[in-house]
Amino acid sequence: MIAIGERINGMFKDVKKAIRAKDASVIKDLAVRQTEAGAAYLDINVGTAAEDQLAAMRWLVQTVQSACKTPITLDSQKLDVIKAGLEVVDGRPIMINSSNGAPEKLDVYVPLAAQHNASLIALAMDARGVPQNVETRVEIAGVIAMKAMEHGLDMQKLFIDPIILPINVDQKQPGFLLDVFSQIRMLSDPAPHMTVGLTNLSQMASEREMRQLINRTFIVMAIAAGLDSAICDVFDTALMDAAITAEMVLNRQIYSDSFLKAARM
Amino acid sequence: MIAIGERINGMFKDVKKAIRAKDASVIKDLAVRQTEAGAAYLDINVGTAAEDQLAAMRWLVQTVQSACKTPITLDSQKLDVIKAGLEVVDGRPIMINSSNGAPEKLDVYVPLAAQHNASLIALAMDARGVPQNVETRVEIAGVIAMKAMEHGLDMQKLFIDPIILPINVDQKQPGFLLDVFSQIRMLSDPAPHMTVGLTNLSQMASEREMRQLINRTFIVMAIAAGLDSAICDVFDTALMDAAITAEMVLNRQIYSDSFLKAARM
Numbered sequence: 001m002i003a004i005g006e007r008i009n010g011m012f013k014d015v016k017k018a019i020r021a022k023d024a025s026v027i028k029d030l031a032v033r034q035t036e037a038g039a040a041y042l043d044i045n046v047g048t049a050a051e052d053q054l055a056a057m058r059w060l061v062q063t064v065q066s067a068c069k070t071p072i073t074l075d076s077q078k079l080d081v082i083k084a085g086l087e088v089v090d091g092r093p094i095m096i097n098s099s100n101g102a103p104e105k106l107d108v109y110v111p112l113a114a115q116h117n118a119s120l121i122a123l124a125m126d127a128r129g130v131p132q133n134v135e136t137r138v139e140i141a142g143v144i145a146m147k148a149m150e151h152g153l154d155m156q157k158l159f160i161d162p163i164i165l166p167i168n169v170d171q172k173q174p175g176f177l178l179d180v181f182s183q184i185r186m187l188s189d190p191a192p193h194m195t196v197g198l199t200n201l202s203q204m205a206s207e208r209e210m211r212q213l214i215n216r217t218f219i220v221m222a223i224a225a226g227l228d229s230a231i232c233d234v235f236d237t238a239l240m241d242a243a244i245t246a247e248m249v250l251n252r253q254i255y256s257d258s259f260l261k262a263a264r265m
Numbered sequence: 266m267i268a269i270g271e272r273i274n275g276m277f278k279d280v281k282k283a284i285r286a287k288d289a290s291v292i293k294d295l296a297v298r299q300t301e302a303g304a305a306y307l308d309i310n311v312g313t314a315a316e317d318q319l320a321a322m323r324w325l326v327q328t329v330q331s332a333c334k335t336p337i338t339l340d341s342q343k344l345d346v347i348k349a350g351l352e353v354v355d356g357r358p359i360m361i362n363s364s365n366g367a368p369e370k371l372d373v374y375v376p377l378a379a380q381h382n383a384s385l386i387a388l389a390m391d392a393r394g395v396p397q398n399v400e401t402r403v404e405i406a407g408v409i410a411m412k413a414m415e416h417g418l419d420m421q422k423l424f425i426d427p428i429i430l431p432i433n434v435d436q437k438q439p440g441f442l443l444d445v446f447s448q449i450r451m452l453s454d455p456a457p458h459m460t461v462g463l464t465n466l467s468q469m470a471s472e473r474e475m476r477q478l479i480n481r482t483f484i485v486m487a488i489a490a491g492l493d494s495a496i497c498d499v500f501d502t503a504l505m506d507a508a509i510t511a512e513m514v515l516n517r518q519i520y521s522d523s524f525l526k527a528a529r530m
């Protein structure tokens with residue numbers, strides 16, 4: 001699984017504080033530890049921490065880049081914040097998070113990603129909002145895949161996010177998502193990647209252990225259905241173990257007595 | 266998930282010893298504790314512990330019945346051992362484990378189950394051995410379902426076991442099984458139950474923690490694909506939690522902050 005570490009986000013108190021105080025050590029520490037925990041990308045989101053979000057994004061990207069060689073995910077709903085991040089990236093693989101599936105949005109974000117040789121996360125929602133059913137999500141995924149082809153973005157650089165809602169909002173949604181994954185997998189050959197903001201699934205549960213149990217149970221089913229990436233808490237060792245084991249059980253990684261260690265090397 | 270507790274089996278040293286010494290306390294303790302841990306059925310298998318397997322089966326069944334009201338699974342490859350168990354059951358729900366999918370076997374076991382109002386586990390293999398592919402397993406499952414209808418065994422009393430092999434024997438098999446589950450679910454309406462001898466999947470792994478991780482990862486995928494029962498180690502709390510959580514995530518059980526406790530009541 002392509003794990004995208006979620007921790008460098010101004011929504012977390014320690015990161016918010018670090019951004020405001022320009023305390024690089026907190027950010028570097030999170031970058032290094034998430035990498036060691038198995039993050040293939042480090043998500044960087046300024047959140048609401050700074051008045052000058054562009055400057056904050058530049059500082060975060062440069063700080064992370066000075067700490068490790070891990071690929072970076074530039075995360076903002078604002079195009080100019082994404083562009084500020086793009087200005088300072090040092091040539092390592094990058095990802096843009098995110099466009100949605102509205103054609104007019106894709107006509108901006110897909111060429112931008114292609115131009116910067118970046119991967120792109122695109123949400124399976126459009127101007128109508130988050131679809132409540134399987135069909136509309138798959139339909140929007142189809143639009144996204146078409147726009148990628150139209151603008152020359154390699155399917156291997158496209159990450160479709162069908163949007164996970166907290167399980168108590170509508171308990172049918174996780175099951176729907178499994179169908180969405182299975183169908184997106186059939187959209188093209190090679191199929192686009194698929195990712196989710198996993199932590200959202202269980203945010204309503206009061207106990208941390210319960211949230212982690214729900215998250216890792218869903219990720220195993222989702223991997224079996226075709227999911228191959230998640231924006232998640234890579235410090236959750238049981239989650240990472242579950243994802244690695246799911247891929248081994250599905251024969252995407254060779255079994256040995258030390259398959260967990262092997263996957264982490 | 267309909268959990269069938271695997272522990273009262275002469276293959277385990279403590280049970281073997283208890284059968285030979287007619288030590289009822291060991292058996293009763295396993296019966297009560299497996300029930301408390303969530304076993305819907307208690308599997309009873311004499312193994313190779315006794316010279317007189319018929320007498321041993323009768324004693325085990327009577328001992329378990331004196332300890333709790335939990336339904337019983339009579340487990341033997343020998344028809345006369347199953348029949349010895351049937352002689353002494355006290356009217357509680359029972360299950361026969363197992364027939365295979367050879368028509369001549371089914372013509373004996375299905376009427377026997379129907380006559381005793383028992384559920385029946387039938388393995389998706391026949392005289393040709395364990396099928397290595399998806400198609401043959403589903404084909405044999407079809408033969409089993411047809412024989413159930415022919416002999417008047419309610420589909421709700423049929424448990425098809427598509428046979429799980431250790432993951433190192435052929436790493437493609439667990440993925441195949443997920444397809445088998447999905448297809449058996451479509452065989453009839455209502456679909457037959459499906460079960461597996463889960464512990465077999467990981468028996469080659471040297472560390473207990475690793476075996477448990479593999480087992481609970483597979484069961485989550487399998488439940489999403491349609492599996493609704495397993496013969497397993499019900500004392501493995503993480504396994505039982507994973508199965509309960511899988512059913513909640515799939516909307517087969519209502520979410521609440523205490524859904525794990527609710528499922529155990």
